Amino acid sequence: MRLFGFFHLKGIGGQIAALVVASIIALHLILTLSFLISRPDRVEPPPDGAHQLANAALLLGSAEPGERPRLIADVKRAFPKLEIEELAPGAALIVDDGDGQHLHGMRWRLGHQYKVAALAPNADAHRVGITLPDGSMIAGRVDPGPRQPRFWGGPWMMTLLFVLISVTMLGLWAAYALAKPLSSFARAAEGFSLDGTAEPLPERGPEEIRSVARALNRMQERIARLMSDRTKMLAAISHDLRTPITRLRLRAEFIEDETNRRRMLIDLDQMRTMLESVLSLLRNDRKVEAVTLVDIASTLQLIADQFADMGHTVHYEGPAQATAVARPDDLHRGITNLVENAVRFGAEVTIRLDVSGTKLTIDVEDDGPGISDERKEAMLEPFVRGDDARNMDDTAGFGLGLSIARAIALAHGGELSLHDRTPHGLIVRMQLPVWQQPRLAA
Structure with missing residues (x-):
């Protein structure tokens, strides 16, 4: 075995390894691109007006009241754009209802001892009033500046979201690539037939x-x-x-x-x-009859009449009409085999039909000796004849009637089972779907 045979790209292991490596490389490229866009190492821009006004308010709030006029004058000379001034106590103010992001930042920086409000004197909508801890008020002009991106709108959140979507899509693709051939195997096994009509399984993939x-x-x-x-x-x-x-x-x-x-x-x-x-x-193993719409009730009534003409007591109980998709000749043959077994061991036979939803049930009942529970499953195999209770005539059959009927039921997508009848006798139950996809073999 080669040392790096696992990484052979034509195999499943190699493809999974390549998928993991490609995902890691793509993740590193995305993180590098996000780093280049956000550039956390570049120089921070100078503080904006809100930051400067908040620092000025902290300075004035910690100073003595007599020192504040001098400090305000110094702040005006250093930051003329702030237009900072001290408001007289009881001055009439117009408080704007707006609450921008810069006000949130100032409140967070100043704390609960300072009160921040947006003022709107005349047409100026960018003045902010700050109440100092001792009750004095100052006002200044604040430019809100560019809006900072939210966390979920920033490059890091976009990177995480892109990685999540990429990994999910790659995982789904890998699961689909591995599960599709397995589904093809299941379909090929279901559609396998002995007549050579089934297409061979495509040889592609890893x-x-x-x-x-x-x-x-x-x-x-x-x-x-x-x-x-x-x-x-x-x-x-x-x-x-x-x-x-x-x-x-x-x-x-x-x-x-x-x-x-x-x-x-x-x-x-x-x-x-x-x-x-x-x-x-x-011949039943090789024969493939096309499915068609069949009146099941008429078929069962016809079988009952045929056996009645031969002197047997056979009754049909069920709806007068019930259509389903089936193979008519195979179905007629399977039910005929069941009725032949029933009239061989019972004096009176009843054929019952029940249609419920997408499934129809055909019961062939006889009043004979029945079959023991331990022999029911074996009776469905070819060349297996009944037990002592049901072997009244050794020359009557060869053990193929039930196996042929079971093969026909399986070919229709249904099943065949044996049940006890009260007070005595046997019920052979064939359950078939009303609508079915054509299948090639049982």
């Missing part, structure tokens, strides 16, 4: 992400090739077995013993049915 995408695409290719080889092999075996089964059936017709002939024909029919069931399960 080196680690590209390696994972490349491995996922190869895995999908191997799975599809394996399933295709399995289907072809079993289809060839089924095709090759049909011919000897047919020959055996023809030879069985010449057996004189009626009992032996009937048993042999039953065994041959069972072998043929088993081959067709296996091929049907394999």
Whole structure:
């Protein structure tokens, strides 16, 4: 492993390290620019009028009353722009309602013993009156000067705000750059199909992400090739077995013993049915039927009528019309498998449909012996047959009906589950969404 392999820009670690370094450099540049703008090392400007008047008031307030006329004269000569003067006691003053920033600064500098107010004699709006601690009053002209920037308007606050926004945006970008490939992996896994219609995952991004995408695409290719080889092999075996089964059936017709002939024909029919069931399960893995708007209620009523015509007691309970987006042939096949299992073990079967919000529920109920709780999950797997209570006829099925129905439910974005019926029997519940995005495979 290279010493600086971590900082390889094609990898996730290198990109994160580069992002941190770039953020530090950008922060230093911003701080340097703020320093050059604010220049805390430059010479302070001379005090303004408010500062000079406040210092004069402190000087006069600490002096003896007899010394104040001389001090006022000295201040006038030193700072003629202040136009400082001592006001006579009880002089009529006009106090302005304005309260500028310079008055706040003077009050803070003088303290609570001095009272500061803005005076407005004639048209001069910049005169300020100060009451000394002993009650004497002085007045002077104050130029408010330039307004000092507030803390949140200064360069330091702007720097902090810019750093916060920059770090937040960089963090969001990094999170998006790392989470987007993971979302692509999830979509690719959900849309994986064995018919080759799914697009391969794009191999872009950091080196680690590209390696994972490349491995996922190869895995999908191997799975599809394996399933295709399995289907072809079993289809060839089924095709090759049909011919000897047919020959055996023809030879069985010449057996004189009626009992032996009937048993042999039953065994041959069972072998043929088993081959067709296996091929049907394999075709369901590869078949992709387009979704369309289907009247679920009419489909269930049709299935109930078909089984009733064959002499079974099958009822439909539910709304007269209920539409949903589904694959019509697959749905018909899945419900038919469930009803076939129900009429095999029960005397009376009920198909119930309930639509609530964005989900529809199809229940196939029978009054048979039911299935034990520890066997319910295993019954949904292929080639798993019922327990002793439900195995009344060993030649009746091959354990594929529920697994095919479950695969169809999953392909529709739903689920299939088994429940007990009161007082006895089984409820097979298929829950499907009313509206769904097209999915390629279960």
